Amino acid sequence: xxxxxxxxxxxxxxxxxxxxANFADRDLEKVAQLILELGGLINPIILRRNGMDAYEIVDGxxxxxxxxxxxEIDPKKGETIGAFILEPENEQLLLEQVQALRxxxxxxxxxxxxxxxxxxxxxxxxxxxxxxxxxSLVESSSLEQRLTNIEAQFASQINELKxxxxxxxxxxxxxxxxxxxxxxxxxxxxxxxxxxxxxNELKPELLPEKQVVVKPIPEVESLxxxxxxxxxxxxxxxxxxxxxxxxxxxxxxxVIQIILKERDVQPFVxxxxxxxxxxxxxxxxxxKIIDKWHKYS
Numbered sequence: 555x556x557x558x559x560x561x562x563x564x565x566x567x568x569x570x571x572x573x574x575a576n577f578a579d580r581d582l583e584k585v586a587q588l589i590l591e592l593g594g595l596i597n598p599i600i601l602r603r604n605g606m607d608a609y610e611i612v613d614g615x616x617x618x619x620x621x622x623x624x625x626e627i628d629p630k631k632g633e634t635i636g637a638f639i640l641e642p643e644n645e646q647l648l649l650e651q652v653q654a655l656r657x658x659x660x661x662x663x664x665x666x667x668x669x670x671x672x673x674x675x676x677x678x679x680x681x682x683x684x685x686x687x688x689x690s691l692v693e694s695s696s697l698e699q700r701l702t703n704i705e706a707q708f709a710s711q712i713n714e715l716k717x718x719x720x721x722x723x724x725x726x727x728x729x730x731x732x733x734x735x736x737x738x739x740x741x742x743x744x745x746x747x748x749x750x751x752x753x754n755e756l757k758p759e760l761l762p763e764k765q766v767v768v769k770p771i772p773e774v775e776s777l778x779x780x781x782x783x784x785x786x787x788x789x790x791x792x793x794x795x796x797x798x799x800x801x802x803x804x805x806x807x808x809v810i811q812i813i814l815k816e817r818d819v820q821p822f823v824x825x826x827x828x829x830x831x832x833x834x835x836x837x838x839x840x841x842k843i844i845d846k847w848h849k850y851s
Contacts, residue, residue, distance in 0.1 A: 560598040562634040565618075565625045567608055568601065571706040572615040582616075586623035590631050595621055598636040600648060612640060613652045745837065746826040752841050756848065784847045788813065788828060789821040803846040809834040 574582075589595050599614025611618050617635070624632030640648055787796060793814055800810045812832050822828040825844075829835050 560636040560638055563601060563609060563637045563639070564633060565621050565635050568611060568618055568635070568637075569604075569608070570611045570615045570618055572611070573705065573709075574619050577616050577619055582620050582623045585617075585620035586627060586632070589621060589624040590628055593631065595636055598638050600640065600652060601637045602640045602645075609637070609639070612649070742824075742826045742830070745829065746824045749825045749837065749840060749844070753844055753848075756841075756845055784844050785822060785825065785828075787847070789817050799847065800843065803839075803843045805839065805843070806834065 595617055597614070597617055599617050600612040601609040602612050604610045614637075621632060621635040626632075638648060787799070791799075797810050797814070800813065801807070805813075809832065812834070813828075816822075816831050822831070825840055829837055829840055
């Protein structure tokens with residue numbers, strides 16, 4: 555077996571299953587400052603590999619969080635931490651040593667002080683049963699560690715559930731967007747169909763007598779020689795003639811200018827698209843334009 559020696563490991567590559575909240579910020583801050591002043595940690599922690607270049611703490615969670623705090627204060631000085639890394643040839647012996655040291659540390663707090671013959675002050679608040687039976691403290695420490703591990707597992711599961719909920723929420727949002735797009739497409743078709751039905755309803759109502767009472771406009775009269783559809787007129791009719799017709803239909807000059815500008819950008823493919831593209835142009839106004847157009851055709 556090779557001689558045991560600590561290695562320098564990047565703090566950012568280490569993870570702990572023990573929550574940082576288990577340790578007081580004041581204590582972590584104090585030790586972090588000492589680490590920075592001394593240039594390192596005097597008590598190497600024990601790590602286990604859990605990836606190609608990642609490690610998990612076996613013993614020394616407090617030291618790790620103190621080193622992480624030192625790295626927050628000064629990234630250059632607190633970048634690495636001394637650690638013993640469990641390898642197949644030394645893992646069993648290292649774990650036995652850690653357990654033995656923990657038991658000795660607990661028992662040491664319970665023995666009488668050789669100078670005074672009294673119990674150490676750190677144990678004065680311990681129950682009598684605990685002093686008589688040091689093993690119970692070891693069991694209590696083990697139970698606390700298990701509870702900590704369970705808490706970490708719950709936290710991991712909660713994070714997984716949150717991630718799954720976020721993914722499902724994203725899929726749902728995409729589905730809703732697709733449905734909205736389909737509805738908008740159907741609405742455009744329904745509007746166009748409604749306009750076509752209205753045109754068919756208006757055709758029988760157009761009496762010849764009504765054509766006589768319409769005030770003749772020279773620009774409009776020139777249209778009767780070559781009748782064209784309203785949609786074709788919006789796209790191709792001479793701007794002066796189209797402006798006169800639209801003005802007679804009650805459109806404001808500003809709306810007429812928008813129509814002339816938009817048709818130069820892209821021809822109108824349907825009445826619905828014309829209503830959608832022109833601010834100030836409504837379905838009722840389009841029906842009125844169609845009605846007026848048929849009076850002149």
